[in-house]
Amino acid sequence: MKDLNLVPIFSDQNMSDLETLTFYPYPKNKKNIQVMRPYHWNDRKKLLRDYHYIFQLYEKYLTEITDSLNLIHGIHHPVDYWRIIIGPWLHYFISITLDRFETVRIAAENHNIKFTELPNYKIEDWVPSSYVEFNHQYYSDEWNSYLFSEIIKYTNLVNSSKSSLEIKPKIYKSKKIKGYLIKSLLFFLTRITRNFPKKVHMIEVDIPQANLYRLLFKLKSFSLSYYQRVVPKKHPIDINIRKDMFRSKEAINEFEKLLDILIPLNMPTCHIEGFKIIEKQAENIFPQKVDLVITSNAYFSNEHFKVWIANQKQNLTKLWVMVHGGHHGTALFNGPGKLTEDIADRFYAWGWGNYNLPSPKLSSLNKTNLSQIGNNILFIPYNISQYSNHLDSSPIAASFEDCLIMHKKFFNCLKEINLEKKLVIRLKSGIVPRDLKKEYTELSGLNNFVYSDEESSLESISKSELVVVTYDSTFFLEALTLNKPTCLFIRKDFWEMSEHSEPYFKKFLECGILHYDEKSLARHISNVQHDYSSWWESDLVQLSVESFLIKYGLSKEHWEEDWYNEINSYLEKLSK
Structure with a gap:
């Protein structure tokens, strides 16, 4: 073996005369670099x-x-x-x-x-x-x-x-909040009315505000419920x-x-040096007492909410957490998903859980009549960091390099059947884990990209004849709910599915929705490109989609009634 110098991460530091081993790719102008593989x-x-x-x-x-x-x-x-x-x-x-x-x-x-x-x-x-x-x-x-x-x-x-x-650490600037003044006013009113009597309180729930207030009013627990996150102050650490x-x-x-x-x-300092301050601030933000708290997002990263609900649960308040993403029920294992289920008194899924309620967003999409105004092939990539942060049954960190190779082969297949000009790659805007535009451009010379802040997902889908999603995700559920011709393009060995979801993916494979390699997907597109609708509207495809959505992407026209009945039934039992 050669003698090596190990560099933890790429930098502009001077290299020794030894060949250098690194864990992640160096800039191309660096010499004597050996990248550690396999991951x-x-x-x-x-x-x-x-x-x-x-x-x-x-x-x-x-x-x-x-x-x-x-x-x-x-x-x-x-x-x-x-x-x-x-x-x-x-x-x-x-x-x-x-x-x-x-x-x-x-x-x-x-x-x-x-x-x-x-x-x-x-x-x-x-x-x-x-x-x-x-x-x-x-x-x-x-x-x-x-x-x-x-x-x-x-x-x-x-x-x-x-x-x-x-x-030194990077300095991250907070995004400007759209409608800051009106939102600040709503937050102020929420705080000063926090101790009005209420049975149920919803915090950071994926429900439009109008629907939320209508639901709370019907439950006779009407209160303002708009929260802006308060950023915890950073405190000097007490090393002793x-x-x-x-x-x-x-x-x-x-x-x-x-x-x-x-x-x-x-x-984090909010748990040690700043804990008492967070606890005091939380008392001035949230209600003193409530029977039931429902959230979709606050339980994970809202420090004031976490301290408040932890104290509330000591006083017998119940916490319901709503699922807010795909690949939770379908995954063979999912670390963040397990964390969520472990803290909830009830965890509500979109069809696959012990407790289930229809997704408000999917329910809204189900009523959307989306017109087609273009003939693009919309490509939705999985954007993950080169650094892992949690474990689930999906590509992790450097595993994604193999997925990029598969994508490149697919793009080349599209060129062979003269469809590469129809391809539009939709990328997430803002702070993202990696520069996929640069990587795809270097891989295949592509230049047809659209960012999520340039047009909505509905606009991107409406301009397309076919949606190709490269990860088991909420976007995949949304495209299926819109009943848009959609393909799921994933590596089988990096997307291990749960035992109860495997039969549904087997049906997707049989009817042309699911593809595990680029040749299969390109061949399918070549066969149906002149009439996507005939393929998509066939009984085999429609039955496969319908059964999958009932289990993993539940939506209903009158979803508010289901939510009301579930919550009201529970509150009535409490009052007896």
């Missing part, structure tokens, strides 16, 4: 094993954190209290750290690494104020360079030396408290020894 979670059996291991660690450390935070804050709350507040950050942090640790460990095993050069940084610069700031961090090169460096510093995997490079968080013990292995150090050091 360890391309081994899907290992991915599933690690998924279960992460949840074992999650429960173990959640118990330890419960004891520590109770002691720090002088309170006595159970594990499930802290599960709501710190659970999302803890699970993601363990998942991320395991991936980076395994990457270094495998590199050290497979290569003769002489040393690695670590950048200079201050730990306090990298401790997030909240989950939202953490979410911004883990997509960046800078934060991943910091984490790789911490792993190397606290383990014996690789010898290290200091470089002259200094790294953090170092003493976990009781002394013998770590089982090197990774858990590493977590014993990194979890306390990296925990």
